[in-house]
Amino acid sequence: MSAYPTITVAEPFPASHTGHAENEALHVCQLRDIRSVECALSDLASVARGKIQTTAEFAEQRGTRLPSIIFGTTVVGGEPRSVYEDLIPCTYPDVALTPDWSTFAPDPLIAHRATVLCDVGGGFTTPKGVAVEAASLSPRSILKRVLKRLDERGLAALVAPELEFFLVAIPAARQGTSLPPAPSPFHLNVRESFIDIFSLERTSAFEPFFTTLFAACRAQRIPVTGFSHEAAASQYEVNFAPAAPLAQADAVFRFKRLARDVALRYGFAATFLAKPYVEGPGSGMHWHMSMQQRDSGRNVFSGADGAASAELLAFVAGMQRHALATTALIAPYQNSYMRFQKHEAAPAAASWGQDDRSVAFRIPVSNAANRRIENRLPGADANPYLLLASMIAAGLDGMDRRLEPTSSPDPLPLSLDAALEAFRHDDWTRALFGVPFVDTYDALKRHELAQREQASSGLEWDIANLLHHA
Structure with a gap:
């Protein structure tokens, strides 16, 4: 690139019109000359699906x-026969998308457009005669259901992710029908030929990208706080301020879309593929979580004496207990397991420890008010709604059962097939997520896995299909 393109980013909506009620949102449309509105939701793979309407129609x-098949679609838009013949009727009955007005925001990169995240309603009957509520297949609705459990216990959580990704060259297509080659690290006009962790000089070369990206985040109230060069060439990490779980899952869902879109406008790609390179570290999505009494604000992970509480240890134990059964959610592709097989800073077992970045569940050094757990297992390719739902539900189960953490946990599955077996046949996951979700998720992931196995190179399939989608 000889010059950086000029990218105009929309300003946030006025603070007095943040979209917390539909009348306010529609008033903002008039004030800001909004001509179209995007209704969006996350499918099981965290791909944004939805519809763009004129403001009048909206x-x-x-x-x-939208047709119900949106929840029976693979990461690249395929519709496996096992899904629409057994789980979702081939008549594709509609489901309703209802705006969550608190998420109404400008599209930062498309003039005169707003966007809103939606919850889903309605339902259908499967070909086998089973009545299914559409919300039972919606990752956002599943997280909301888990958060209701938290609220019923008088608890509230604050979470903060650390999200890693690579900035890479866009692969050039080969002749014929073969897949494109794996991308090389791309550093605007210069390739990064060596690792330069936390380098400010390397980071400054991407300053236009991050400046535009962070401006886009401000427009959508995504609480990013900073970024740094990570432990591989062209790998970066973005940090988020603590926020409530649903808002934070929404933020990560939107952030990944924005990062990919801004990068493409600068002529390269931002990818959240967990392991784009066989050698070197992969990209994780680490989550810090604290737990408070909703009324008093007291951190329940700390005791009266300021030391770690029994609730903290029980929460860790719950995550350990259910790690095997939920690995398919935090590592949703076969590529994800390359982080565990060669696990530079990526744990291969549900281990825990104090201020230890080699374990899965780390207790960082902090004072009593800020004591928290860091979950280092999820990859950057995970669905944020599903991994938060599984993390919180597992921890609550540990607290309810007063479990104690173990120093010798079982190893994690090293393949998607093994993880799906554990996920599908575990009584706890089937009760938590519901049989329709478990069966649909399993069918979609096995279809993707079969496609990858038929390719001449698994990594080439990953690059071709997940580079812009993971």
């Missing part, structure tokens, strides 16, 4: 409708 319908 105002009339207060949402939209």
